[in-house]
Amino acid sequence: MKLDVNALRYLSKDDFRVLTAVEMGMRNHEIVPAELVDRIAGLKHGGTYKVLRNLLKNKLVHHDATKYDGYRLTYLGYDFLAIKTLVNRGVFASVGRQIGVGKESDIFEVATEDGTVLAMKLHRLGRTSFRAVKSKRDYLQHRRSFNWLYLSRLAALKEFAFMKALGDHGFPVPTAVDCNRHCVIMSLVQGYPLVQVKELQNPDDVFDTILGLVVRLAEHGLIHCDFNEFNIMIDDEEKITMIDFPQMVSVSHRNAQMFFDRDIECIYKFFRKRFHLSSEKYVEQDGSDIDDDENGRPSFQSVQKSAGSLDKELAASGFTRKEQVEMDKYIHEKAEEESSDDDSTSDRDNSEDGDDVAGKINSLKIAEQDSAGAPDCTIEARDSNEPETFAE
Template sequence: MKLDVNILRYLSKDDFRVLTAVEMGQKNHQIVPLPLIDSISGLKHGGAYKCLRELLKHKLVHHDGSRYDGYRLTYMGYDFLALRVLLNRGHICGVGRMIGMGKESDIYEVSNEEGEVFALKLHRLGRTSFKAVKSKRDYVGKRTSFSWLYLSRLAALKEFSFMQALWDNGFPVPQPIDHNRHAVLMTLVEGHTMVQVNKMANPGQVYLTCMELISRLASKGLIHCDFNEFNLLITEDEEITLIDFPQMVSVSHANAQDMFDRDVECIIKFFSKKIGYSPEMDPALPYVRPSLQDAVANLDEKLDVGLAASGFKKKHQEHLEAFLAQPREDRESSSSEGEGEDDDDEEEEC
């Protein structure tokens, strides 16, 4: 669905109070009962119901009366909660065209009052999960599912935290600006995804840059786990920028070697099949495949340890890994409409 930010003009403070009330109610409910929305929003004389009619008109909430009279957020409703915060913080003032769309995220061009253009990534883990609630398997302790709000917020928190750490350490990544809920604001990087490239002027140099980047990440205690042509941007000068970080893991992970090797083989496969460049046949390369052991031997700082202070905790990593480890079709059925993680996380500002 198109993100129509013009709707923001027609929404009142009370509308956002009710929208936030639905979000808070979804911590413990798939469908939030109307009396609970009334209670959380604090509006009197049927104010919540009036606002819900307005929100329904703009498809920011969905009504469900199958078991009782209740509501849940739509992704656009969640988008608007995040956008309003970024707007109030002065980071953005307008949303432009969509520049990227995946199964689990959408990316838009946004601008601020100075006319600077940024990229806004909206995480959408379990994008279609709210269309049908299927039987769910137990994959984390006693829990059978996590809400798409919670999973998407975790993905955004992790991406922002890792991107900030990598940027601070001089890695070629977009500069993170801010985040809220499932949204991450970052600088807009020139270039296009490497998957769109058929020819390179210096394929050997670009290949080596990729391998050095994989090794350098490991020397900081990290493995990307999705290092491929879809997550690498390349400019006309063949400079590389790495994107997409929610799946990153520590080199101390039980499957670290397999994940490291998979990242390496993905790049070899791309260059061999798409670019027509075979690294094994290039004698000018100092090496074809980097070694995880060598990279870890040069480990000078474990960024994954330091990231715990950013708010992305071990339990968050476990929840997100459990979800991302599933086949994509299973992801859609294991993220529920509600049943959010009702821990001691601070309430989001609205």
């Protein structure tokens, strides 16, 4: 499949100026009055209105005249702002095929000027319906209608910060390259999600390595919280890379024990079922026993004794405590709801922004392409001297 970003190539400097004006307006308007867009963009001779029509045609904005003549960004519009900014920064030069569709993300290959292929993760929090977000008790209700923009940006920021810190501490994670808005650029992991693997040469070793990662994370003060066969990549040499960090929490989180046990249980369950493995005893890779519970399973109490401070370092970086609390609440309440909701898998169809997602897939013209094909659609970095306030 190929992501055709041709529309981006043909968008003018004014198009981006107006698109950015809509984004700015969305800081305090769900639907940004056309007049305000015009004032922010500051184009001469009513140029803004003409540009808005073009953006609408390209599905980069959504028109809403229910209460007044107004516009809001679509996912596609937000994607293009992030992509444009990163291209201008020289982070990559082209966008290729889609390599992953998560529940709340889309992942594409991108390529740098010199042909290095990287992975681009576009966060889509709020894409799936979420009762709690819609309920009266909702902490985000005042901004629910445009929370996807806000939450997706926070998720990307958090993922980038965690990926970087984990990489710096020697964890097998993709290399964090850059981040803008809801978009994270990282190295491309060779291999496949573990869920796709039917057979392993050394299932015992892989199992120990994976379990060891959960333990080592906790020793550094962190719990992945979504540690399962979908978020573990494995290559032909059976080397493990873990991905997907927006939901990570500190070991001091009030539900830390439950999250830790759940991560461990996921791995046991998967290996029992898929590889018929029943590891009676967990032994660290250097051969020394670790302090396990009676079943030989790593226990939260034992790892907590040595818990490091990566969680504190991370809490101090990137975004504010309030932002972190808001996003963690969203992610974890949502996960709880999903696990207690049998119909959760159909949520995507009921998406609040469903028209945007469908529109995005259509308007981006994702076409069949040889899976080995490299990204081939070059985006020109036209207005790299745009003022930073407009590029960011």
